[in-house]
Amino acid sequence: MVLILSISVGPIIFAIIRQSVINGHKNGLFFVLGVSVSDITVVVICNFFSALFESAMAHEKIIGVVGSIFLFAIGIYNLFFKKPITANEMMRAENKQTSSALLSSFFSGYLMNILNPGVFIFWFAASATLMTTSQTSDHPVRYRLTAFAVCLIFVLAFDILKVFLSGKIRNRLTPHNVHLINRLSGFIMVVFAIILVIGVFSGKLPTH
Numbered sequence: 095m096v097l098i099l100s101i102s103v104g105p106i107i108f109a110i111i112r113q114s115v116i117n118g119h120k121n122g123l124f125f126v127l128g129v130s131v132s133d134i135t136v137v138v139i140c141n142f143f144s145a146l147f148e149s150a151m152a153h154e155k156i157i158g159v160v161g162s163i164f165l166f167a168i169g170i171y172n173l174f175f176k177k178p179i180t181a182n183e184m185m186r187a188e189n190k191q192t193s194s195a196l197l198s199s200f201f202s203g204y205l206m207n208i209l210n211p212g213v214f215i216f217w218f219a220a221s222a223t224l225m226t227t228s229q230t231s232d233h234p235v236r237y238r239l240t241a242f243a244v245c246l247i248f249v250l251a252f253d254i255l256k257v258f259l260s261g262k263i264r265n266r267l268t269p270h271n272v273h274l275i276n277r278l279s280g281f282i283m284v285v286f287a288i289i290l291v292i293g294v295f296s297g298k299l300p301t302h
Contacts, residue, residue: 106207110253112279113199114260121199122257128203130250136214137242140221158294161209162287168206169283172276211294220245 106129114122207213224241228234 106203107256108279108282109203109206110256111260112275113202114257115263115275117195117199119257119260121196122260123254124196124199125203126250126253126257128200128205129207129253130246131200132204132208133213133217133246133249135208136217137221137246140214140218141238141242155294157209157214158211158290161206161211162290162294164205164209164287165283165290166287169280169285169287172280173284174280210290212290 110122110126110129113125220242224238228237228241231237
């Protein structure tokens with residue numbers, strides 16, 4: 095299950111690649127950290143705050159619509175309003191490691207992930223499975239904590255790998271290629287925003 099989450103194709107993987115390629119690996123790492131913290135948030139809610147989880151899922155459509163609007167707005171901006179980047183700006187982006195820039199990357203990852211109801215459903219299914227299997231263990235709480243820790247670390251490690259693989263091609267990029275990546279990223283975000291809305295109302299939600 096965790097392997098499926100790690101390699102699944104969704105808006106997060108394209109956002110990770112874009113952040114890493116255009117803004118450098120440190121911004122990409124903070125984006126990934128935001129995604130990971132949002133996963134931890136959802137796992138904690140699913141396991142220890144069942145009433146809060148039920149409340150969140152009772153508003154699944156609202157969360158899904160807000161998430162799709164968030165994705166759609168980012169997509170439209172990148173597709174039509176993001177100005178082409180120059181070579182000097184590419185160099186400045188690599189060196190732009192201010193606290194505010196890194197914090198912005200972190201919260202972008204956090205919000206983009208946690209506003210997807212499919213993420214809640216995935217981790218709820220994982221929680222239910224582990225809750226059942228842990229009953230056969232002598233230490234069920236330790237069993238669940240270990241299993242979730244392994245899952246979350248594996249997903250985080252896989253996302254970090256995406257950051258560094260994306261960084262390998264960064265030095266070969268031209269401003270024109272970066273502009274194309276921005277537009278492609280914008281198009282993908284718009285498509286996933288539409289898929290998310292359809293999924294919310296059809297009951298078939300995407301995850302990462």
